[in-house]
Amino acid sequence: MSHIQDLLKQHGVPEREVYLDWINGSVVDKEVFDAMIPYYLEKDYGNPAITHRIGWSTLDFYERTKRQISQPLNVDPQSIAITHSFTESNNLAIKGLTKMYKGRKKIIVSEVEHLSVIHAAKSLFDQGYKVDILPVSNDGTINLDILQEKIDDDTLLVSLQSINHEIGTIQPMKEALEIVKDKDEKIIFHTDATSAFGRIDLDFSKTEVDLATFSSNRILGPKGIAGLYIKDGIKLKSIYEGQLSVEILAPDVENSPLLAGFAKAVELHFKNFDEIKNHTTKLRDKLLYGLHTSIERTEINGPAGERRAPDNVNVSFLGCEGEALTVESSMNGIYASSGSACTSRVLMPSHILTAIGRKPEEAHGSMLMTINRLNTEEQINYVLETMPKVIERIRSITGGIEL
Amino acid sequence: MSSRIPLPYAPRVLELFQNPQNLGRMEDATVIASAGSPACGDMIAFYLKVEDKSEIITKSSFESYGCASNIAAASQLTIMIEKKTLEEAWNFTWADVSEALGGLPSVKTHCGSLAVGALRRAIRTYYEEITKATPAWLPEELTKDEKHALEEEALAEKLKKKYKL
Numbered sequence: 001m002s003h004i005q006d007l008l009k010q011h012g013v014p015e016r017e018v019y020l021d022w023i024n025g026s027v028v029d030k031e032v033f034d035a036m037i038p039y040y041l042e043k044d045y046g047n048p049a050i051t052h053r054i055g056w057s058t059l060d061f062y063e064r065t066k067r068q069i070s071q072p073l074n075v076d077p078q079s080i081a082i083t084h085s086f087t088e089s090n091n092l093a094i095k096g097l098t099k100m101y102k103g104r105k106k107i108i109v110s111e112v113e114h115l116s117v118i119h120a121a122k123s124l125f126d127q128g129y130k131v132d133i134l135p136v137s138n139d140g141t142i143n144l145d146i147l148q149e150k151i152d153d154d155t156l157l158v159s160l161q162s163i164n165h166e167i168g169t170i171q172p173m174k175e176a177l178e179i180v181k182d183k184d185e186k187i188i189f190h191t192d193a194t195s196a197f198g199r200i201d202l203d204f205s206k207t208e209v210d211l212a213t214f215s216s217n218r219i220l221g222p223k224g225i226a227g228l229y230i231k232d233g234i235k236l237k238s239i240y241e242g243q244l245s246v247e248i249l250a251p252d253v254e255n256s257p258l259l260a261g262f263a264k265a266v267e268l269h270f271k272n273f274d275e276i277k278n279h280t281t282k283l284r285d286k287l288l289y290g291l292h293t294s295i296e297r298t299e300i301n302g303p304a305g306e307r308r309a310p311d312n313v314n315v316s317f318l319g320c321e322g323e324a325l326t327v328e329s330s331m332n333g334i335y336a337s338s339g340s341a342c343t344s345r346v347l348m349p350s351h352i353l354t355a356i357g358r359k360p361e362e363a364h365g366s367m368l369m370t371i372n373r374l375n376t377e378e379q380i381n382y383v384l385e386t387m388p389k390v391i392e393r394i395r396s397i398t399g400g401i402e403l
Numbered sequence: 404m405s406s407r408i409p410l411p412y413a414p415r416v417l418e419l420f421q422n423p424q425n426l427g428r429m430e431d432a433t434v435i436a437s438a439g440s441p442a443c444g445d446m447i448a449f450y451l452k453v454e455d456k457s458e459i460i461t462k463s464s465f466e467s468y469g470c471a472s473n474i475a476a477a478s479q480l481t482i483m484i485e486k487k488t489l490e491e492a493w494n495f496t497w498a499d500v501s502e503a504l505g506g507l508p509s510v511k512t513h514c515g516s517l518a519v520g521a522l523r524r525a526i527r528t529y530y531e532e533i534t535k536a537t538p539a540w541l542p543e544e545l546t547k548d549e550k551h552a553l554e555e556e557a558l559a560e561k562l563k564k565k566y567k568l
Contacts, residue, residue, distance in 0.1 A: 003413040003505060010414035321444050323470035327420060341444045342470035349444065364444035397474055399466035400428050401437070401448050 014333030020369035035264035039257040068263040089213035096236035104156035140169035162196035167302030168312025221265030225258040413505025425481035436525035438552035520552030
């Protein structure tokens with residue numbers, strides 16, 4: 001049963017469209033696309049592990065692009081594993097580590113990690129691992145006192161995100177790292193930096209971070225390619241069996257067009273890092289505070305100011321159900337997502353919003369909008385003009401139902 | 404983000420969402436009932452105006468705190484029961500609602516159940532509080548759609564405890 005084409009016809013294409021769902025899917029930059037094409041059609045399409053001219057040429061290309069991709073992290077290109085997604089990187093970091101380090105059996109994560117971290121850790125229960133989950137404050141900041149308490153000589157791994165993907169909390173990574181390494185430098189520290197890559201400075205050469213996840217599609221690079229930084233000396237084992245190529249931690253032959261696209265996206269984004277950050281921060285504040293002041297019964301999810309990711313807007317509109325909200329916004333050409341139960345596979349509200357103490361009915365009315373360098377001030381003005389009408393209509397359907 | 408599921412709604416769902424029929428509180432309702440819970444993000448209030456002896460529903464309306472299919476299901480049901488007797492209205496099932504909407508994605512079939520659950524509650528309330536006499540056709544035991552509404556409310560209680568509200 002699928003009516004998608006009829007559904008799209010009924011929906012129509014709104015006169016004005018503003019895309020604010022970059023975290024769930026994005027276009028690639030035109031220059032990134034152009035950089036990828038030759039590698040589909042003519043260049044370096046071989047397997048870099050084969051001994052012929054095309055193989056060697058592809059190996060040379062692979063090494064050059066890895067150098068470019070590793071630059072923003074200021075680490076040795078050899079320390080980067082290329083994977084297919086941040087979900088794979090997170091799984092590899094956690095499961096791949098436990099395949100190499102026997103003995104210690106405790107993994108510490110926070111309750112606002114991406115599910116790929118929480119579920120990868122919990123998948124190890126049947127191998128005798130324990131998972132301790134750290135609580136967060138009401139703006140999503142990881143509780144470091146409890147981290148201090150939980151670390152013991154059975155602790156193998158601490159995995160804490162750099163920035164929260166849903167409410168934009170910039171986590172106190174430096175302090176967390178200090179706590180962990182001061183207590184026991186053998187404990188391995190992984191950070192899921194997917195939402196931090198290109199948003200804050202991530203120079204891992206100056207830190208004791210052992211493992212870090214980052215991804216191409218958060219900086220307008222292609223989907224299907226990501227990375228895992230692995231500090232020299234840390235050993236992981238592949239979580240897949242079968243064919244490996246030059247890259248021994250992820251399966252399949254290296255994908256040259258995706259590598260070219262990732263490298264180009266890195267070049268374009270980090271060349272303009274400050275400019276992009278200032279642009280998105282300005283639009284973020286305009287949208288976040290604009291919605292908060294112009295629409296009654298609106299609450300901001302996550303921190304304000306310097307401690308919030310420069311591209312994250314997340315608000316709860318009380319008295320609105322989030323799925324209806326995204327559909328009504330869509331009719332008005334505004335594309336965003338919600339932490340409502342009705343939008344999830346398990347019909348439960350976002351675990352992040354409930355972790356920061358939002359009541360279910362507040363979580364259901366949440367809306368996540370992410371700002372990209374391609375968004376303009378004019379677009380944000382349109383969103384600010386339109387959202388009060390969207391909210392008014394959804395609230396009129398809720399009517400007198402008491403929440 | 405948690406895992407998401409594709410929701411390819413039929414055009415009728417979007418049509419009723421855009422332009423819901425019989426939306427809003429009814430001040431002179433004969434009977435009112437609701438089902439679901441805001442904690443689950445899913446609640447429907449049903450209003451019926453019932454003619455005295457004939458027991459014909461002359462007017463019905465709804466309010467919904469819920470997703471697009473929830474709104475559409477409630478609206479569709481108000482259209483289906485127009486000018487029907489309470490007995491006729493009672494006999495509509497979630498499958499009838501779903502069919503009229505062009506089919507609901509399986510994860511959303513409960514939206515149809517919730518609408519039917521709210522309507523049946525309203526009908527029971529009518530006999531319990533207004534006529535104070537139960538007709539023979541009204542089952543004593545709760546039907547499946549009514550139980551569904553109860554299950555969701557029980558889940559809400561559990562959620563409340565889990566999140567210590």
